[in-house]
Amino acid sequence: MKDKMQDALIKGQLMEKLPHEMCWLDEKGNIINANAKFRSALGYSKKECENLSISKINITVTPESWRKHWEEVHTNRNVRFTTIHKTKKGKFYEVEVNAQSFTYDGKKYICSILHELGETGFYKNLIEDTQSMADLGGWELNLYDGSILATQCALTIFKAKNPEDLVPAKIIHKFKDSEKVRSLLGQVINKGIAFEELFETNDSPPRYIRAMAKPILKGNKIYKVLGAYQDVTEFKNRESDLGLLSTVINNAQDLIYVYNEQGDLLYYSESLIPTLGYSKEELDQMSMFDLDPAVTDEFYNAHFDMLKAKGSHRFEWLIHRKDGTIFPVDITSSHLTYKGEDYCCSVVRDITTNKMHELQIYEALEEIKSLKERLEIENEYLQEEIGTKINFKNIICHSDAYKRVLVQVDQVAPTETTVLITGESGTGKELLARAIHNNSKRKERPLIKINCAVLPKDLIESELFGHKKGAFTGAVADKVGKFTLADGGTIFLDEIGELPLELQPKLLRVIQEMEFDELGSTKTKKVDVRVIAATNRDLKEMIRDGRFREDLYYRLNVFPIHNIPLRARKEDIPVLTQFFLEKYAMKAGKVFNRVSKDTIEALLNYNFPGNIRELENMIERAVIVENGPTLKPGNWIPHKDIPASSVGFKSFESIQKDYIIEVLDHTNWRVSGPSGAAKILKMKDKTLFAKMKRLGIEKVVSLKQRNNL
Structure with a gap:
């Protein structure tokens, strides 16, 4: 026991003389011994x-953390x-601690050897951290005592x-946007x-x-809080200068190229992209030889x-676009030397x-000739009459047959x-509906369009009449x-x-009462709507088959307008072709000025089962596959199957059959008697029966049977 006491005394004397702070702590964090350096x-x-406990000298220590x-x-x-x-006086300082575990007399303790980190240590750590952040002026703010340290560069x-x-209280006033810094x-x-x-100073x-x-x-x-400041004024000014120069160049309407002696395209203005039709990714991979196939190695x-001899050179050239079209340019090239x-x-x-x-002198002369021919076939009086009365801006018409349709629209x-x-x-029924609306008293209100064929059956009622939540x-x-x-306007x-x-x-x-009930609603809704309907089907046949209500048909058919097919208005094919050509040439960025006579003749000989929609799609396809300035015939024109002279005509017997069926529909298929079909046709009953038998007319005749006669 005496030996243990002497040993402890010797160790205590040694600890007192050590040049480092040292203390012993028990399991509860109490300081059971501390040397003179630690106390000082x-x-x-x-005493x-x-x-003292550890929480008194290290305020961050909690029971859980200890x-x-x-x-x-x-x-x-x-x-x-x-x-x-x-410290006892409330000053904070940074220390490095080496905590060691030891056991004495059967109990566990911690022996801590402490080394104060002075200003040298601070700068060592600060430099290491600020180098990773900015490699420039650094600072460190101590939040415990409010002190701040900074490098000379920061000052x-x-x-x-x-x-x-x-x-912080002083530095924020150094900047224009002091509130943001704060x-x-x-x-x-x-x-x-x-x-x-990045901040701007005052x-x-x-x-x-x-x-x-x-934060630390x-x-x-x-x-x-560890931070750094870097003066980037010079870099910012250079960036602004370069940005201004780049903006000026990219907003210039002229095309600007910069290339080296090997022909590599090093820089170009953004105007090249829309003008030549290449993407930025494509241009970045191209040389002057790729851009212009006319540029050879010798040239x-x-x-x-x-350029190296004279300094500059001005000349005229033809530039090729991506789509193969060309345009004339004036080029001024200047020699530059850099590094x-x-x-x-x-x-x-x-x-x-x-x-x-x-x-384009030849094309201009041909265009004048084409315009002269167009004027010769125009009925100028009727064109002006319809154009004055009705604003049909999107309907193109030269044919007398179609002008009669437009007269009905005018009326x-x-x-x-109801129409x-x-x-x-494909005949343009929607265009007629829009023309009716635009020239009506309802033109200031909307024209609401709905296609009954594309809506699911379980949704069409909701689309037409609306619904309430939870219906x-x-x-x-x-x-x-x-x-x-469409209230106050028109519905198509x-x-x-x-x-x-x-x-x-x-x-x-x-249509009859101008009222309806929304799905899920108990209130009847009143509206003021004009109805225009359109169909490519035979509604009379659908009535006979029980697929369309007869009373609805008669309410819709108050003023019928039959939109004739394109094959019945062939005089309009040349002007429609020219219109679609100009429309899609502009979209494609190609130059097309006219349609050749051979092309017009080929189109006139075609039947156009898809009508105007087919013609429009055909011209759009032609613009893609052909090159201007004149549209010539090509594989984009389908081969005609039926001679043009027979297109649109029926046999005499077919016309007779259709007319007899129409009269029979009118008399509800009564042949004899004062209100029978025979009396209307001014025929004997027996004669009409014989003709019906010969033509194969029965009480129910489908549209397909009639057309196949």
Whole structure:
């Protein structure tokens, strides 16, 4: 026992003389012994130290954090870390701690050897951190005592004499946007949110400072903020100058190329992209030889030698677009030298307008001839009459047959009458509906269009009349129907023959009474709507088959307009072709001025089963596969199957059969008697029966049977 006491006494004397701070701590974090160096650093007497715990000198320590630290030290035997200690007078300082586990007299303790980190240590750590952030002026703000340390470079940037000039309260006034700087510093101090921003100073002229800051955590608490400043004024000014130069070049209408002696395209203005039709990715991979197939090695070498000899060269050239079209240009090329390398900058100006007469004199003469022929076949009086009365801006017409259709449109447009437009697909029934609406008293209100063929049967009622929330599964909100939207205007019901039979009574009610019920609603809704319907189907045949209501048909057929097929208005094919050619040539970026006579003749000989829609699609395809300026015949024109002279005509017996069936429909298939078909046809009953038998007329005759006669 005496030996143990002597041993402890000797060790205690040694600990007192050690040049480092040293203390022993028990499991509860109480200081059971501390040497003179430790007591001197903290400012406590030996007796005061006997009542000290670790939480008194390290305010970041909690019971939970001490328990984890105790277990870590005794598990690893030795733990080294950096922390902050608080003196008796309340001053904070940074120390490096080496905590070791040991056992004495059967009990576990921690022996901590502490080394104060002075200013040298701070700068060592600060330099290491700031190099990773900015490699320039750094600073460190201690949140425990508010002190700040800074490198000389940080002081120089702001012409400060001491680090205190860089504390947040003072530094924010160095910047124009002081509120933003204040906000960002507040976030990093209070919330630990790092930032990196570029700010403008209040200096004259102003400077640009890149500011960065990040929090330093102890556990989950912020105890320091580390930051850096970098003066980037020179880089910012260069960037602005280059940005201005680039903006000027890219907004120039002229094309600008910069290329080297090998022909590599090094820089180009953005105007090349829309003008030549190449993408940026394609241009970045191209040389001057790729851009212009007319540039050979011999020409390019001679061109560059001339530039180096004379300094500049101006000449005219033809530039090729990606789609193969060309346009004339005036080029001014200048020789440049940069870092011992030779370059050329070429400014290319489009002179198409100036050269158009020279390049396209033949096409201009042909166009004049074509316009003369067009004027000769025009009925000028009727064209002006219809154009004056009706604003049919999107309907093109030269034929007398189609002008008669437009006269019907002119007659019915000012009225409130319901109109039924019939005709084959692709004849432009919607255009007629729009012309009626645009020339009616309702033109200030909307024209609402709905295609009955494309809507699912279970949704068409909701589309037409609307529904209330919860009216059916999936009705999560109220929906306004098309008739409500068309109130005060016009509704166009395309493909009316496809309307489900069960919805036809509701449509009939709207037309007759101008009222309907929304799905899920108990209130009847009143509307003021003009109805225009269209179909390519035989509604009379559908009535006989029980697929269309007769009363609805008669309500729709108040003013019927039959839109004739293109084969019945062939005089319009040349002008329609020219219109579609100009439309799609502009979209494709190609030059097409006229249609050749051979092309017009080939189109006139074609039957056009798809009508105007087929002609439009055909011309769009022609613009893609052909090159201008004159559209010539090609594989884009289908081969005709039927001679043009027979297109659109029926046999005499077929016409007879159709007419007899129409009269029989009128008499409800009564042949004899005062109101029979024979009396209307001024035929004897027996004669009519014989003719019906010969023509194969029965009570139910399909449209297909009639057409195949």
